[in-house]
Amino acid sequence: MTAAVFLRALKDRWPTMLALAVGLALFLGMMAWWYPEYRAQAEISMKLLPSFIKKMMGARVSMARPEGYVSWILIHPLCLAMLATWAIGVPSAAIAGAIERGTLAFTLSGPITRARFILAQVGLLVLGQAVTVAACVGAVAAMFAWHAVVLPGGLAGWLLASLQALLLMLGIGGVTLLLSAAASESANAFRPAIALMMMALFVSLFGDVFRALEPLKPLSPFSWFRPYEPLAGKETAWTAWACLAGLPLVTMLGAWQVFARRNLSI
Amino acid sequence: MVIMVTRRTLPNACATVTGMSGPAITLARLTHLHPGGKGVRELSLEVPMGSIFGFLGPNGAGKSTTIRLLLDFLRPQSGAASVLGLDPWRDGPAVRQRIGYLPGEVHLPENLTGMEFLRYAARLRGVALPEERLRAMVEALDANPVPRLKTLSKGNKQKIAIIHALLLTRELVILDEPTEGLDPLVQQAFHRLLAQYRDEGGTIFMSSHVLSEVERLCDHVAIIRDGRIVEVARTESLKANKARRVSLVLDAGVDRETVSSALPDVRIVAWEGTSSILEITGDIRPLLGLLARLPVRDVAIEPASLEDSFLEYYA
Numbered sequence: 001m002t003a004a005v006f007l008r009a010l011k012d013r014w015p016t017m018l019a020l021a022v023g024l025a026l027f028l029g030m031m032a033w034w035y036p037e038y039r040a041q042a043e044i045s046m047k048l049l050p051s052f053i054k055k056m057m058g059a060r061v062s063m064a065r066p067e068g069y070v071s072w073i074l075i076h077p078l079c080l081a082m083l084a085t086w087a088i089g090v091p092s093a094a095i096a097g098a099i100e101r102g103t104l105a106f107t108l109s110g111p112i113t114r115a116r117f118i119l120a121q122v123g124l125l126v127l128g129q130a131v132t133v134a135a136c137v138g139a140v141a142a143m144f145a146w147h148a149v150v151l152p153g154g155l156a157g158w159l160l161a162s163l164q165a166l167l168l169m170l171g172i173g174g175v176t177l178l179l180s181a182a183a184s185e186s187a188n189a190f191r192p193a194i195a196l197m198m199m200a201l202f203v204s205l206f207g208d209v210f211r212a213l214e215p216l217k218p219l220s221p222f223s224w225f226r227p228y229e230p231l232a233g234k235e236t237a238w239t240a241w242a243c244l245a246g247l248p249l250v251t252m253l254g255a256w257q258v259f260a261r262r263n264l265s266i
Numbered sequence: 267m268v269i270m271v272t273r274r275t276l277p278n279a280c281a282t283v284t285g286m287s288g289p290a291i292t293l294a295r296l297t298h299l300h301p302g303g304k305g306v307r308e309l310s311l312e313v314p315m316g317s318i319f320g321f322l323g324p325n326g327a328g329k330s331t332t333i334r335l336l337l338d339f340l341r342p343q344s345g346a347a348s349v350l351g352l353d354p355w356r357d358g359p360a361v362r363q364r365i366g367y368l369p370g371e372v373h374l375p376e377n378l379t380g381m382e383f384l385r386y387a388a389r390l391r392g393v394a395l396p397e398e399r400l401r402a403m404v405e406a407l408d409a410n411p412v413p414r415l416k417t418l419s420k421g422n423k424q425k426i427a428i429i430h431a432l433l434l435t436r437e438l439v440i441l442d443e444p445t446e447g448l449d450p451l452v453q454q455a456f457h458r459l460l461a462q463y464r465d466e467g468g469t470i471f472m473s474s475h476v477l478s479e480v481e482r483l484c485d486h487v488a489i490i491r492d493g494r495i496v497e498v499a500r501t502e503s504l505k506a507n508k509a510r511r512v513s514l515v516l517d518a519g520v521d522r523e524t525v526s527s528a529l530p531d532v533r534i535v536a537w538e539g540t541s542s543i544l545e546i547t548g549d550i551r552p553l554l555g556l557l558a559r560l561p562v563r564d565v566a567i568e569p570a571s572l573e574d575s576f577l578e579y580y581a
Binding site: 001004005008012101102103105106107108109110111112113261263264265266 | 298300337338341360362363365367369373374375377386387389390391430
């Protein structure tokens with residue numbers, strides 16, 4: 001039953017997944033292609049930047065370093081928008097969108113529990129996000145290999161950086177799924193999800209610039225997203241892993257509980 | 267407002283599951299109120315196995331709420347229920363495995379064809395699509411499951427939804443306003459399918475606004491008003507208690523007193539010269555005896571209808 005719902009949803013969404021994966025691979029591949037040229041001019045360009053941007057960009061790791069550059073392009077607005085299209089679009093359409101379209105009644109009138117229904121949606125979310133993240137990181141790694149840019153973390157570094165990106169996006173997806181489980185219109189899920197994501201990104205980026213925002217930084221999953229560490233061969237603190245993994249876990253369990261308990265006027 | 271959940275288990279409403287003779291559906295003091303106060307209150311009902319059960323009531327009376335409770339879309343605030351001998355909330359998937367459902371508003375996955383949708387429904391139930399039965403239903407309803415559902419008219423989507431409800435289960439089907447959007451010819455074919463489903467041992471629980479349809483099809487009827495059941499009866503007995511209207515034309519005028527004294531149970535609705543309209547409840551033989559003695563030119567006796575019963579509760 002779970003497999004039937006999962007496969008049905010995958011059949012509906014695979015063209016979107018493929019388009020996002022190709023788009024991300026092209027965009028990040030292009031960004032990585034330019035890295036050697038950027039590195040050559042990085043010192044000069046950093047001097048030209050306003051001080052608050054320098055503070056933001058240099059707070060954790062320099063963008064001139066390959067691991068810093070990879071970390072930055074992974075949260076480039078275009079990359080983030082494409083990754084979030086899956087993380088926010090799929091969960092908001094899965095429950096609230098299905099209620100809005102009126103199709104949930106047919107699925108749930110079959111012998112499937114709400115827990116299994118949620119599980120199928122989580123499966124689709126994880127699969128699509130894994131494919132899109134793999135397309136991102138794979139394209140960057142391929143271009144770096146082409147330019148013979150070697151990262152100290154090696155293959156393990158790339159894999160751990162990918163895992164961090166996957167967990168970050170699953171966290172956003174989990175929040176959206178939770179909102180979707182409680183809503184009856186997809187807009188009531190994706191709008192607050194986008195707002196929360198933007199706020200979290202803002203807090204994480206500007207927390208290094210504005211002291212007032214600094215106490216809020218631990219609340220943002222972007223603050224725990226540190227792909228430059230494994231790429232540089234350094235260990236990421238377990239607290240960062242716990243926060244990155246905890247958000248999707250807690251929100252998905254929450255979505256299951258909310259959806260299982262709610263009354264559905266479908 | 268905080269409502270205490272006081273659900274209880276029905277004491278073996280149905281002893282056996284397959285081939286049982288107990289009720290297909292039992293509701294015992296079932297209550298579910300929406301935030302606005304609408305919903306169902308203390309609903310008690312038994313739907314006999316192997317019957318076509320009509321569930322009547324105007325919009326907002328609680329018909330769809332009852333159906334949603336049976337399908338575990340809504341949870342009761344109090345009361346109990348049994349569907350095919352099982353608890354529809356605790357044993358939800360097992361119950362839904364054995365029932366077909368047609369929602370009041372049909373919204374099918376638009377990007378699928380009718381066949382893809384029916385195959386998906388079969389996969390969801392873990393059963394093979396009964397091709398022979400499907401072919402018969404497609405033929406009976408003149409449905410077309412080949413094009414994408416988004417290209418079909420409302421009536422043709424309704425046909426696919428009806429096939430979906432009746433195709434995969436043989437025990438119980440729940441229909442919410444099933445003939446909305448169907449033309450009269452297809453309605454007749456649909457009625458024949460329902461009769462066949464019942465004749466094969468299945469139970470049909472249907473809500474409807476179309477009183478003539480319920481009257482023609484249903485063995486039993488329940489009338490719901492403001493979330494409460496106000497009448498449950500066999501359709502025939504409900505009609506038998508209602509007055510029949512008699513239109514009478516005589517060759518010569520007759521004294522009104524002659525009729526009223528001879529038939530004390532008859533109500534004279536109109537009496538003008540040689541034409542009169544009477545209403546009679548119960549045994550019609552005394553009226554026929556009187557008519558035999560009168561100079562009758564024409565007489566028309568309208569049968570009692572379910573509409574009369576329905577309107578009695580709502581007028």
